[in-house]
Amino acid sequence: MVKVPEPIERLFDTVPIITYPKEEIIDHIDQFYFEGENKTNDDSFKLGVHQVIPYQGSDERIRYIPNDPISLGYALWLAHKNNLKLPTKDGKGQSSNNSIIQLSYHAAPDQQLPILIEDSNESRNIISLTAVKKSDHTNIESKLITDLIDSKFIDLWILCLLNEHPNHIFKDEDEDDLFHLNKYYNSYEVANWKAFKIRYPNLFQISGTSIKTFYKSELKSFNQNLQLLSSNFINLDMSLKLKLVGYVIIFDKYLSDTEIGIIIKNYPSLIKSSYKLLEKY
């Protein structure tokens, strides 16, 4: 190999006049730990969500829950499956290995939250919303309803974000500049969630009214579906119930000033049983 002549090497070595100090890697993110037995093994999971908010139930206990419906559904399901309770301590104190963390959606490989980060001894496994394995329902009825909720309700949620811009869902304003995103940028990203833009390309043509019309028609069908689901609520599978509870609670509590919030008010018994179920965890 040709050796670089010494004067030149010296010259180039002096070119970076300032050497920047090594960036500290943020190794601490607030984690909201699920309550449960502290298992000795190292396996754990973290559910990455947009934002975690305190929720005070009728039993005076403060729980920390994700503030979007999909994540809340998953948090409840994870708690149910692993025999855990929802986090009650504000980022301090570890009561199990498993936690909920707040992330920007840029952290997810496909820009969609929630993601599930599974850590075991050696490997880390990140499961995204789109790749969550469809639970194998042996019961055909549960499968059909799960698919229905998974696509119709998520579509409605996306449409609500696109149409009504409820602005308290994402971390912004008081956060780092990097995460400070205005709602129009958010709209741009949100439209890609669950391949929404690919599935409904016609909504994004130049004339802008179609997305409103679609929102209206989806609201109508949401109303019909909710009617059926609420009168059939007791017969549903646990996984389905928890999924539905996630939507009902977020729609009722945090989107009450949107069109969805108005519709959901018509189902007081469903709302009541949803809160009751949430407070079991």
Place this chain on the structure above:
Amino acid sequence: MLKLHVWGVNSQVSIISPECVASSWLLINQFNNEDQYEIITSCNTNLSDLHTLPVLIDSDTNEKYHGYEEISTFIDEFSGKKNNKLILSQSQDLSIREKLINIGLIHQLISKVEYINQYNLYINNRNYEGYVRKLFQNYLPFPMMYNQPLKFYNQAQLQVPLIGLNRGKVGFFSLSATPEVAETEYFKGEDLDEGGDEIEEVETKPLSALHERQLIKKSKEKSLLQESQNSLKCMNLLHSYLDIFFKTYQEFNGTEEKRKFGYIFKEKFSSSEVLLYGYIYCLTFEELPDRFLNNYLNHKLPETLKFINQSINELNKKKGNFRPPKGDEIPNLWNEVKYWTRLVEY
């Protein structure tokens, strides 16, 4: 008066939209009186606020109903209490549980089987080049028929991977795939094959005219191979979606016999079944050059296909009240300009 706008020409509803086929069956079989409704084979997507057909316009209230789900609910309410021999009333004949399942089934069809239909029509080269692309010259006047099939083709390219067909690379990142250009003559070898058989000459440049011809030949073979691979996957998927219907049938009719199929609820068609038959009708349409799905169903599920074909014939029996578009409804250039300049609003 109810006006249903669909894809099609004269009194033939087009196979490019199973939802149109099923909606018109519903309308024809739900109303005995022909002056209560008309089906217009207008092919004009501007008529719909969502820019998709079918759209049902109630000319008394000026309300629009988009898509099969909305249309079927509306027709059901509109036609009121009537004892129809063929079609179940969703609101009266079904229990809550059955209604939920009915909606779930419709949803399976619209969100999954739809993409199989797109695969069959656009991604399958023989069907697209040999039949579907030519259809549009019957539907749209000059010069509108050039752009539309290409638009649908590109749409299909993006949507078909959603159920795991085409290209194989389905995951987080493939959803932002670059749109492909429809094949003309020169088809450059795609970078990677699904199974990981990396092509050795990813960036090979032709050295001579002969070499170029060979490269083209090779890439043609490769694309053929991939197409047959995808077709197999497609059949498999169709089978798994049909399986959902079989299981529902078993659930409600208590048979242990596998692959037996008939009316799911109470000896009449529910709206989900009508849509299913719409899809099967389109997937196995006899004028398609490549009827691989028909052959597959015929081979694997002959009894089922027989029942479905009988049902299709029954639904098809009655002649509907069709008319071609007129005036502002015609999707020609002049109306398009008027629409964009807001001289006409639908």
